[in-house]
Amino acid sequence: MNGIAAIILSAVLAFGITAVLGFVMIPWLRKLKFGQTILDEGPKWHKKKQGTPTMGGIMFIIGIFVSAAVVLVVNSLTGNALSLTGDVKTKLWAGLIMALLFGVVGFADDYIKVVKKRNLGLSIAQKTVAQLFICAGYLTSLFLAMNKEPYMFVPFLGRIELGVWFWILGVCVLYGAINAVNFTDGIDGLCSSVTATAAISFIVMAVMHNCFGIGIIAAALLGGCVGFFVWNRYPAKVFMGDTGSMFLGGLVVAISYAFDCPIILILTGIIYFIEGLSDVLQIGYFKLTHGKRIFRMAPIHHHFEMGGWSEKKIDCIFCIVNLIGGILAVVLMYYGGFVNNIIK
Numbered sequence: 001m002n003g004i005a006a007i008i009l010s011a012v013l014a015f016g017i018t019a020v021l022g023f024v025m026i027p028w029l030r031k032l033k034f035g036q037t038i039l040d041e042g043p044k045w046h047k048k049k050q051g052t053p054t055m056g057g058i059m060f061i062i063g064i065f066v067s068a069a070v071v072l073v074v075n076s077l078t079g080n081a082l083s084l085t086g087d088v089k090t091k092l093w094a095g096l097i098m099a100l101l102f103g104v105v106g107f108a109d110d111y112i113k114v115v116k117k118r119n120l121g122l123s124i125a126q127k128t129v130a131q132l133f134i135c136a137g138y139l140t141s142l143f144l145a146m147n148k149e150p151y152m153f154v155p156f157l158g159r160i161e162l163g164v165w166f167w168i169l170g171v172c173v174l175y176g177a178i179n180a181v182n183f184t185d186g187i188d189g190l191c192s193s194v195t196a197t198a199a200i201s202f203i204v205m206a207v208m209h210n211c212f213g214i215g216i217i218a219a220a221l222l223g224g225c226v227g228f229f230v231w232n233r234y235p236a237k238v239f240m241g242d243t244g245s246m247f248l249g250g251l252v253v254a255i256s257y258a259f260d261c262p263i264i265l266i267l268t269g270i271i272y273f274i275e276g277l278s279d280v281l282q283i284g285y286f287k288l289t290h291g292k293r294i295f296r297m298a299p300i301h302h303h304f305e306m307g308g309w310s311e312k313k314i315d316c317i318f319c320i321v322n323l324i325g326g327i328l329a330v331v332l333m334y335y336g337g338f339v340n341n342i343i344k
Contacts, residue, residue: 003207007219013063018062018063018227021062025056026237029054029056054238055239056238057103057241064217068096071220094254103250109243139174143166151166153338155338173256186302187234188311196319203215208333261333264329268322269322
């Protein structure tokens with residue numbers, strides 16, 4: 001199996017598995033009464049979404065893992081290793097496990113909200129400790145894969161030795177991205193569609209640089225998100241919950257680290273960055289000015305929603321912005337010398 005065929009198969013399988021699972025899981029979640037609780041501080045018109053099944057992220061988690069496993073096994077049986085070097089294998093497997101662990105934390109948060117009827121789920125301290133623990137384990141695996149000499153590829157500068165900054169930057173990227181993706185999951189279809197556009201840019205980078213192993217995972221991410229969007233688009237029949245959003249956050253970080261360039265996520269996931277920044281700015285400004293606000297509501301998708309934009313319009317505009325960021329990322333990686341980086 002050649003690389004392009006493997007990528008296409010990965011995307012198609014993940015889409016099919018995720019979409020079909022909706023017929024089974026959504027009625028099951030509804031039967032278990034795993035419905036979304038809408039908080040009072042959110043937009044009032046979101047109250048009509050009360051009770052919509054949540055934890056639907058399980059659908060694409062299964063779709064992504066099964067798809068990637070099947071394609072990698074088929075590829076192995078056909079005698080094509082897709083040029084996966086040892087360190088890339090480690091980064092991809094460690095990344096998948098890390099994403100899954102973040103999904104477990106999200107599941108615990110959702111379970112407490114839905115089953116235990118505690119609206120806020122895990123406390124901030126509990127969630128932070130769990131996230132930092134996972135960050136430490138993942139970064140340690142990368143550190144060992146890099147022979148204890150951590151580096152990062154920076155376009156036009158090449159490989160930069162990080163030293164202690166590997167840990168500082170790693171925690172900032174992981175913790176920030178996980179929570180920023182979580183913030184993006186605020187209206188129907190937004191997080192799944194934006195993440196699909198990020199996956200497209202990762203696939204293009206993988207194909208351009210013959211990193212087909214990374215491309216298979218990115219394609220599974222694309223297929224899973226599109227398959228979920230079938231059920232999550234407005235009006236949503238299911239929500240991904242923190243189970244799904246935290247998993248997606250972990251996976252996009254894992255893919256960017258597989259490229260040795262975590263900072264590229266600022267462009268491939270520019271909407272995540274804007275969403276997270278808008279929330280930080282809103283909170284900071286509110287505290288400094290004792291009650292004043294920059295936005296009508298944060299994260300920023302709610303600002304536009306309260307300004308009269310429909311959820312469909314927000315999805316469309318935000319996806320276009322993220323696609324533009326992805327195109328810039330592809331250009332930057334191509335002309336910035338990434339080909340030379342992987343050859344060394």
